Amino acid sequence: FSRTLGWGAQAPRVLLGKRLSNLKDMLTEWLHASIVPFDIWEVEISCTASGSIQQVKNSVKTPLRNEDGEILRHLMKPICNYFSVGVESRVGLGFDKHRTKSQLLNKAVYVMFSPAVSLVDSCC
DSSP: OTTTTTOOSSOOSSSSOGGGHHHHHHHHHHHTOOOOOOOEEEEEEEOOTTOOOEEEETTEEEEOBOTTSOBOOEEEEEEESOOOOSHHHHHHHHHHHTOOSOHHHHHHHHHHHHHHHHHHHHHO
């Protein structure tokens, strides 16, 4: 998100500023920004009667439930420009599974997964 807004790898230290001056400047920039295309995908998933849509938290799968407490078997959600197929998607998946809270360590994890996946794909 911070790169999309032109901040670089992280948000500015003083996000709001005195009397919200930084926030006002950002809003002015956004209101006058050029419109560019952005990929938004509508994803729909349906399961059989015996299946369910599950969420993984702390390596534990739990079925999602609707407002009535029934197990969710159909889901529609928009996703924003986050779809890839092939080597880059395998790198991203490996990276996401090993993501940390440290930006520096995350970069190291990404560097480790990129060549490993590329080598496996080119050799096998």
